[in-house]
Amino acid sequence: MADREGPAVQPLAEMSAVEKSFPGVRALDSVRFDLFPGEVHALMGENGAGKSTLMKILTGVYQPDGGEIRIDGKRVTVPDPQTAQSLGISIIHQELFLMNELTVAQNIFIGREPRKGLGVFVDEDRMIRGAAEIFRRMKVAIDPRTEVGQLTVARQQLVEIAKALSYDARVLIMDEPTSALNETEVEHLFSVIDDLKSHGVGVVYITHKMDEVKRIADRVTVMRDGQYIDTLPAADTPMSTIIQMMVGRDLADQHRAEGQGSDDEVLKVVGLNRGSIIRDVSFSLRKGEILGFAGLMGAGRTEVARAIFGADPIDSGDIHVHGQKRRIRSPSDAVAQGIAYLSEDRKHFGLVTGMSVRDNITMASWKRFTSGNVFMRDGSLREAARQYVGKLKVKTPSVNQETRLLSGGNQQKVVIAKWLLRDCDILIFDEPTRGIDVGAKAEIYRLLEGLAAQGKAIIVISSELPEILRLSHRIAVMCEGRITGELDGRTATQEEIMTLATQRQVSAA
């Protein structure tokens, strides 16, 4: 299809039948992608669809297991990012990689500074002239002598683009370039992109934002679960079709959450705000309920969870626990209110990996296991730990095993055990099954359902739509720091969620 729709010239870059597996995951399964000179080709798909992996292969960060890459029709291998650069392939990451204390010109020419005086001294003047020349071509007014740290994010991004152009990039990959920009900055970026197009540069544009695709892209390729779905012209494909393609897996006979929790409201959040990351978030959570938080990466779900847990400060907003307004300013305040947060990054934020299963399970409750508030009662600690190891079926040779030696699923169970032992009844799970294999996933799901049935109130943040639909009684969807809608878990569809998750600047809540 792509061949039919594309301009009748040779593609700049062409990837076909690309395969890539990681231990336990088939990240890319026979994926194809092509890019013509002077076009903007949007690459879309849910989190984990394989977009980043595909681009990492094109830029030499990963090596493909199979398939081929052609640049200007010639077959190439891209063993490392340096080779990609010399082939004219550059990427602008979502997180910029600039050195704030250096000037714009120094950043652009880092590692290949023009020299003078027998190659001993850096020729600053030539660097500044070179940078100014690139900006002139981009029709951008940035003084190459400015320190990068003084520039706005939008202008730093333009510096990154200039840096790419200084390498004579013809394939420019932009990973969600507008996520930190305001309207005017976005317009400016688009005019720069239009200009690049007219110079024959091809742009791969990774985004979740439908309106941008309409505005800037010529073609759209959709990926899903590591597979190539289709490539369509951007202008005359309805957004609903694209969303359909992104989530198109069949979940008709999928198991859904049963019941709907009680009417007993355990947690109520009103008007939570934190900078531009959390905007006026309000919701409530009931006893025995699983509330799913859906949204794309960066929508602000984790930030909301951390704010409720007191891990990050908030600008405004009220948190009511069991009907009472509470000030939660630190995780220990939150835990005292029975709120637990289980981070997606268990190794850094959930477990003390160098400590034993016993110590990790009991950690939040140590004070309870002391004689005279001083001496640890190790016997009781062991007893309690063993009890929860049994209850949650943690597979470990003993409670003295260091937790770093456990599998992901069992580590997650240890973290859950920690909070159950601490008597927390509001459990916030952030990506509860990340890094956990398929079999253990089902077990974690059953565990969460069991906990809800016992009357715990549970929030599940997940980027996997099937997971959200499988577990949630109710689903809150977030986009750009706002809750853009709430759905009934029994009837919600992937399409509905995706539509809400990409709904920008709606006067929600």
Added chain:
Amino acid sequence: MTDTAQDKADNLTSGFFTTATLQKAVAFAVLVALLLFFSLFAPNFAAWNNMINIMQATAVNGVLGVAVTFVIISAGIDLSVGTMMTLTAVVAGLILTNLGMPLPVGIIGAILFGGFMGSLSGAVIAKLRIPPFIATLGMMQIARGLALLFSGARPIYFNSTPNYGLLSPESSISKLIPGLEIPNGVLIMFGVAIIASIVLNRTIVGRMIFALGSNEEAARLSGINVHLWKIVTYGISGAICGVAGLIVSSRLNSAQPALGLGYELDAIAAVVIGGTSLSGGRGTVMGTIIGAFIMSVLTNGLRVMGVQEEWKIVVTGVIIIFAVFIDNVLRKRT
């Protein structure tokens, strides 16, 4: 709680040879090897009198090492232990000599003052978010300056406290068991070590310190008040410095306000040689005591052999690097 068969099985898998124990064993083996070597090649090294010299020389560094062990296990560092020791000795001098108070008041005063100053470091680190290296570097200078100010830059003698020698040079145990002339200072060091071991391994304080050192963020997100426990950790370190201050001033029968700089590095060296990881979360007090002994055996042995004194410093440097290398190797193994 009785030991069941399950407990025993658990204890077995708990790793009798955890890296910390294993490294302690390596350090101990090095100590024994050094003792054997010097006994064979250095005349009179093995004499009982010389052994007492070695123990006496270890006492102060050993106690300071224990102080730093707490802090290093919490993934911090304490550069102020040397001058803090001096400052507490001066405080003891002020209480006993200048104010003429009885000995127990001087002892308690020195230890409490050390604990207070240590907590200040901890508060600066926790509340003001100053890195431990900087905060305790500052405290090192503050303590040095205060010691000089409090004493008028002159030694304070303990002549009005005739039993002050009890704290280090005298040997009370030899009165019970004639011939066992182990100085009290050495017994105090072992006492401090045993109590410190119990605190680290058996109390909630120790558990918190290990948790802080292994993963502070995970501890914080488990609802643990990490600020409080940091202050406690540095407070304990300061209080133990108070004990070291008493020992050192007792041995010299005076508080020497200019003393102290450089002691912190020897203490850190003892900790590192003893197998405590500078990245925190792992370590033992007994390892530190062994480390302190290795250092004084080296000094003493080389001196008895007639080797130029300065070589000891070089060899200590080599041993520190070697100890950390062993640590890396052992850690990769698991």
